[in-house]
Amino acid sequence: DPFKEDPVRDPRLVTHTLKPRNAEPPNEELDRTFKTPNELFYVRNHMWVPVVEEAKADDHALEIELPDGETRRYTLAELKERFPTHKVTAVLQCSGSRRSDMTRQAGKTNGLQWGVGAISNAEWEGVRLADVLADAGLTVSDGTSSTRSGTAVSGKPDTNALHVQFSGLEAYGSSIPLTKAIDPRGDVLLAFGMNGQPLPRDHGFPLRAVVPGTVAARSVKWLNKIVVSDEESHSQWQRRDYKSFGPNEGANPNWDRAVSMQETPVTSAITAVWVGDCIRRGKVPWMSGSKLRGVGDASEKETTKEPVAVQGYAYSGGGRGIARVDISLDGGKTWDQAELVDDCSKPGACLGNKNWTWKRWRYVGQLPSLKGTELTKDAAGTKACTTLVVKATDDSYNSQPESHSGIYNARGNLATAWHRVRVCPDC
Ligand code: MTE
Ligand code: MO
CATH class of the missing domain: 2.60.40.650 (Immunoglobulin-like)
Known part of the structure; x- marks a missing residue:
């Protein structure tokens, strides 16, 4: 049973599935406070919760691969030591939040039947992905000669055509455009803290991506690998599940035709x-x-x-x-x-x-x-x-x-x- 090491959870959470764990806070707790308490923050796991011993958390390694194939490895201790720490207050929202509403009004939908609570707000603490990528040696075009389709005139990879792929210890993965990752106003973090505490196991201990303003499927938990590539992540969570289609396109649409979800609507x-x-x-x-x-x-x-x-x-x-x-x-x-x-x-x-x-x-x-x-x-x-x-x-x-x-x-x-x-x- 790969789930036998899963953490003990707060009994107030409304559980949709136990293995893997998917749960939302009860409505009266969801937004009672501006920041959702860690133990009530919604949980969306596709698999089990990977085990990282607390004593060994600082040895947790993050590997970074650049477009030219070069790699660089940082332990969590090195990330904390080498880069300034930043805090960002941000919501995470699952693309499936309020799905049960759509089912009630418009017909059967596949997926967890979330209420209004697959969304929560927290203060995240970590290092900036942009700082880490620069330190790892990523150089990109400045955008002035970008074509959105490949190599810029400068000979450096075109920023607009690159993606940052994240993967987690249990093999979940997805990606974001590089433009978001390196936007100095984009606030993308490699986070190790949540509301003043270490990341809880359910939320990615010891390290996760936090991509503010973007569907939470891109905020990969238990993060251990980053690849900067001219392709989006090949995972099903990038290429299939987190896309949306027309009312008529059914459960097996032409997946490639839709763009992957990134920023979410109001x-x-x-x-x-x-x-x-x-x-x-x-x-x-x-x-x-x-x-x-x-x-x-x-x-x-x-x-x-x-x-x-x-x-x-x-x-x-x-x-x-x-x-x-x-x-x-x-x-x-x-x-x-x-x-x-x-x-x-x-x-x-x-x-x-x-x-x-x-x-x-x-x-x-x-x-x-x-x-x-x-x-x-x-x-x-x-x-x-x-x-x-x-x-x-x-x-x-x-x-x-x-x-x-x-x-x-x-x-x-x-x-x-x-x-x-x-x-x-x-x-
Ligand atoms: N990261 C990993 N490694 N495994 C996962 O199953 N689920 C994603 C994302 N990151 C997931 C993951 C999805 S779909 C959502 S909505 C958010 O994590 C949920 O984050 P939370 O459980 O901290 O609320
Ligand atoms: Mo999600």
């Missing part, structure tokens, strides 16, 4: 809803004192309006920030804007050159009238229910599609449609 989700008496009884952790007063007072009750409090997250790839979060309490007929939580203004709270973190948001409003026509009966026919909807817009004004039917793909990747949650205001 998404958002509702992670908690409180209604009526729940709020009056003070159950909303971020609502107290003055905010609580005036919620659901007698006059509101007479008009059968119920207070509602909602929270969630919004995130976009590529370092794009979240410009706005729109919320609807009546299934998408009318909209209002949620309040974006200010997690990043304290110095040092969000480290890195771009918006690599998620934006948490909150909203307090009143449900539409219980007697209103917007409300429909639930399955049991006893309660009136309504549908809350959230959608986010990033700072390039990209927004989420309204439904999953138009972006349906048989693998269920990038399920980023408006997130809908049905609420029966009875608390």
Whole structure:
């Protein structure tokens, strides 16, 4: 049993499969804090967790192969000693996050049926991949004469045509474009720390790639080899699984025709809803004192309006920030804007050159009238229910599609449609 050495996990995680381990935090823990605690950070393993003894972690070796075939080897101790340490606050998000939504709305999808929690946020500590590649001897064209197709006029390899392939100790692998790897604002790390602690075993101990703003499949764990090449990684995770296709292309598409996923589109989700008496009884952790007063007072009750409090997250790839979060309490007929939580203004709270973190948001409003026509009966026919909807817009004004039917793909990747949650205001 290759899984017998897998680590012990937090019982609060919602487990999809045990061998290999795939689990997401419960919604109420997911974004309760800006940085997801290590023991609750979602886990996505394709195989077992490789065993690296703690005492021998500093001897863990990373081999680097350059386009000319030259190789260079660094132990973890050498990486730590030779290069400045950097910290970056970044989300990792699996391309399968919210896949169960797509299944519910648009039909069967292959893959783990994640809820809204195959995403988490952490502060990563490590050395810059760009620094390590330069030290290893990588020289590339400056881009001024690049052709995107091969050797630049300078005779050096064309930066735009190269890829950085990562592989891990259990043979998982994938790659990113070299342009991302060496972008001085790209913040790609070879990480050994997570939220001030050594990387936990499930998250890649002792060394992983962290590629902010890029689908998490490229943040290879238990990293032991890097190859700079004119080809993308040959792994199935580069050439097949983490691609997306048209609604009609089925489960066995022409794989080569699609580009591999790198930067991810904008998404958002509702992670908690409180209604009526729940709020009056003070159950909303971020609502107290003055905010609580005036919620659901007698006059509101007479008009059968119920207070509602909602929270969630919004995130976009590529370092794009979240410009706005729109919320609807009546299934998408009318909209209002949620309040974006200010997690990043304290110095040092969000480290890195771009918006690599998620934006948490909150909203307090009143449900539409219980007697209103917007409300429909639930399955049991006893309660009136309504549908809350959230959608986010990033700072390039990209927004989420309204439904999953138009972006349906048989693998269920990038399920980023408006997130809908049905609420029966009875608390
Ligand atoms: N790296 C290795 N070596 N093995 C893996 O199975 N899974 C990838 C990526 N890196 C994987 C890996 C995928 S698909 C995701 S979503 C992220 O790791 C998950 O990282 P996490 O478990 O730290 O959340
Ligand atoms: Mo993933």
